[in-house]
Amino acid sequence: MMNEQRREFIKKTTLGVFAGLGAASGLVPAFSLEKTALPVWDEKPVPGKIRWGMLIDTRKCKEDCQQCIAACHHEHNVPAFKNRREEIRWIWKNSYRNVFPTADIAGVSKEIQNRTFISLCNHCADSPCTQICPTGATFKRWDGIVEIDYHRCIGCRFCMPACPYGSLSFNWEDPRTEIVDPVTAYPTRQQGVVEKCNFCSNRLVKGLLPACVEACPEQALVFGDLNDPRSDIRMLLESNVTMQRKPELGTKPSVFYII
Template identity: 50%
Template sequence: METSRRNFLKLGGAWALGLAILPAVNGFAANNPEHLVNPKALAGKRWGLVIDMQKCWPRYQAGCRRCFDTCRREHNIPDIGNKKEEIKWIWTEPYGDAFPDQQHEFMAEDIKNNPFIVLCNHCDKPPCVRVCPTRATFKRQDGIVMIDYHRCIGCRYCMAACPYGARSFNFRDPRPYIKELNPAYPTREKGVVEKCTLCVERIDTGLPPACVEVCPAKAITFGDLEDPGSEARQLLKNRYTIQRKPELGTHPSIYYIV
């Protein structure tokens, strides 16, 4: 009888503890920033980038790769050395591949023949989020599309759904291929998908994305697309910009000045 009573009390205590922690668990599961906010974090409703390729190209042609190199170091991106297994967060594509439906035979040569910086578009309507069976891919309230590496089961549905080729799959353990380990950022495992996170680890501590900070040409502008007074919105207002595959209705958060 005493044993049964003791077990009942243990069960009751566990049930009460479960009720106590349930709001916090639900908060994290619902991507509720209330439990995660750093007081220094940058506040925005929809973060995005405006990339001025006219500023970028002269530096790029002179050999500048600072945005790529910095991103690789900051986020422990492995250098597999195999094109088929390459892990890409920020890279370049020729105009015809980046903007397949926005070209014609009489295009300006500097646009047609120069590479374009590409990365995850952090779409306002991301198809990758809709297809993920484990909700490992989700969109934060500030518009950044994220991957929970622990929930990712490697099904690659998100890769198939992404129309921009912005996701990479770890076919092997990436850790032996990291040249300069950054202990402040988590490494990934074999069998998970990864991509650009727009440097949420920096945004959440009050800093802009690393590629924005290190660009010597100031070609990448970061800002809240919902804020009419942000520098990004001012550029969009005053300069002609294009987006990748806008006809798909994903509403990318990356714009290009050409």
């Protein structure tokens, strides 16, 4: 045991020395961690001032297009477990029956019933997952985003059945083994924590739109502040008939659908 540790240490030290020499001679770039720059909002945010929301125009969403899913899962180092039981998903596609199971399909056309609908965390204004979390790891942020603090998650998985939309996934296995193309700018998760969509809070702080919104070739996704009556999303919500998922549960989702 001791010997193994020693070997490991010597291996790593030697590697470090070589890397240091390489960096000194300019052969290897010194470090490739995330660049540190001050965020766009450098003052402390006012709780409740912003409420981020998303509008999904399902008429524009192409059935065989997976670009939003690929962009999101790449951006956040989401592992690609093939096994359905271990699957981790932040954003995925589903049928009308599964996305709106409590809506009556009488009067809904065949075309709509065969359409695919993007599902993701709804970032509910009245979120059951944050209310049930025993450690406060799942919490409501100042800007309406429901975020998981992975430092606090103990993996009890209460939030998973509490969420009526199935937005949470549990890391049964070490996720680092199954990340296809890891990015250095965002951390991974560890085995034994629950994870889900974070509305790209990591991109919002840099003044960027969420990865899925940016990746969509049809501009089917609109992102904005629901508290700002002049925002694009509010304009579109006022001029279109929209739907929320399971509105009768009173969770007040921040994700809206144009059917």
